Amino acid sequence: MPKTRALNNFSVLSLLVGLLLAAASLTPSLVPRSTVFQGVLMGASAALGYLVTRFFLALWRALEIKVLTGRPASVALGLLAVPVLAVLAFCVADARGWQNTIRSRMGLPDLEAVSTVKILVIAVGVFILLFLIGYLIQLLFLVLRDRLARYIPASSANVLGLLLSAVLVVIATRDGAVNWFLRVADSSYAAAQHLTDPNRPAPETDWQPGGPQSLISWDLMGKPGRDFVMSGPSRADIEAFSGRPAKEPLRIYVGLAQDTDPQRRAEVALAEMIRVGAFERKVLVVASPTGTGWMDPASYDALEYMHQGDIATVGAQYSYLQSPLALIFEYDSGLAQATALMHVVYEHWVSLPPEQRPRLYMHGISLGAWSSMYAFNVFQMMNEPVDGALWVGPPFPSTLWNQANAAREPGSPFVLPEVDDGQVIRYASQFAKPERSGKPWGRIRVLFLQYASDPIVFYSASALWREPVWMGEPAAPDVSPSLSFTPIVTQLQLTMDLLASTTPPPGYGHTYHVHDYIDAWVSVTAPEGWSAQDSTRLKAICGQEGALGCANAT
Known part of the structure; x- marks a missing residue:
């Protein structure tokens, strides 16, 4: 059954990549982030890291390329988990200090001591929510793949099922949820004005x-x-x-x-x-x-x-x-x-x-x-x-x-x-x-x-994979000297900066x-x-x- 296969196919490697991106999301960007914004960003970064890694793993398997299994795979994951968790612990410990490097430059009070705990709680909740959405998307892929496998070879069904599910998600998001939100926002602002x-x-x-x-x-x-x-x-x-x-x-x-x-x-x-x-x-x-x-x-x-x-x-x-x-x-x-x-x-x-x-x-x-x-x-x-x-x-x-x-x-x-x-x-x-x-x-x-x-001025679409020019220069007086570039995460940070x-x-x-x-x-x-x-x-x-x-x- 697709449901059983989806539940039993949890990826530890994908989770580790997600945790690494979640840790990087705690580093400062252009504007201070509230506890809620940082929690959402951290959870979204973890979910995106998990999703991207799962996508490439699925593509890898769809092409029927060999992967590590059994004890060698467990040992490799254990060795990888040690530095990932160490990086996560380091970033969590420094998260409040990083945010305060921006806040002090802008004349804002330091974050309260319990802010990091609140961020972690919100991040876990956001990750679980996005994980469940991803689980539903995976179910869609399995259903499409099984239907296609009745008529075409299994390897072709894997690839085509993956692409079809991705297209359906994009259409549902762009033409469904986004357009609905835009109509609601536009009508609300129009009514208010x-x-x-x-x-x-x-x-x-x-x-x-x-x-x-x-x-x-x-x-x-x-x-x-x-x-x-x-x-x-x-x-x-x-x-x-x-x-x-x-x-x-x-x-x-x-x-x-x-x-x-x-x-x-x-x-x-x-x-x-x-x-x-x-x-x-x-x-x-x-x-x-x-x-x-x-x-x-x-x-x-x-x-x-x-x-x-x-x-x-x-x-x-x-x-x-x-x-x-x-x-x-x-x-x-x-x-x-x-x-x-x-x-x-x-x-x-x-x-x-x-x-x-x-x-x-x-x-x-x-x-x-x-x-x-x-x-x-x-x-x-x-x-x-x-x-x-x-x-x-x-x-x-x-x-x-x-x-x-x-x-x-x-x-x-x-x-x-x-x-x-x-x-x-x-x-x-x-x-x-x-x-x-x-x-x-x-x-x-x-x-x-x-x-x-x-961030309205210095947002960069290419920050998904490339360091913006201004990040390689000495920080301006209103920018944290701890600001750094991380692929994918920096793009998420700048997107959150746009909203704030x-x-x-x-x-x-x-x-x-x-x-x-x-x-x-x-x-x-x-x-x-x-x-x-x-x-x-x-x-x-x-x-x-x-x-x-x-x-x-x-």
């Missing part, structure tokens, strides 16, 4: 999007858009900070529900910009939000203080999903929306007399950075380029970011490259300011703000600090009359008491 806060009614002024004369529907703007439009520093806040006359900053935002067509949403945004006078401001920013449509107040609040409110910012939503999910499932939506919006804005901007145009900048955070980069059409803008761009936490697949990295000067670190003396492209982090070289900018100013501990990328405090991981935005925007936009003392004063009143931005900072 359509909930109108009764304490935040539509604007009553005509110049604000969603107001009485607006071309943008307040109810269809979504919560991220409504928060963006109605927050930020007022003219009074800016005047109180600078002591000079200021304007009310313009914020234009089109929600995903406004129209199903990204081109139509872009056209509505342009019409609203023209209506409220966005092109009459000194500075114009075309921004691409994160996956959910969120516009980071830490960035936009600071920028509006710098330019005395004489600034307009426009954005259009393209997804309801969190950026890690949108990065996998809906990245093309962001690319299409950013391209459509940038195209219509640029075409109108370039049609204006040069002396009447605002300075034009591109901006994006997280998945919005990738989308904004994608919309950077060098052929369209070659003759009359934009003034600059600030791209924050650029996701690892971003083509322009990868091209810039490939052009870095020999010897410059992968996490903080130097490109052509920094005339056009520069990189900055919380430990490296944009102006650190002291060299002048060129005609266009493009700045990548990225943290070495940000925003859990570190501001200034680490994928959570960017307002102070770093201030330095970045000063460098990119060169505010008129702005001094280093102004930056210091703004930093002193921004991001206090857990606040993300600078609204009402005074």
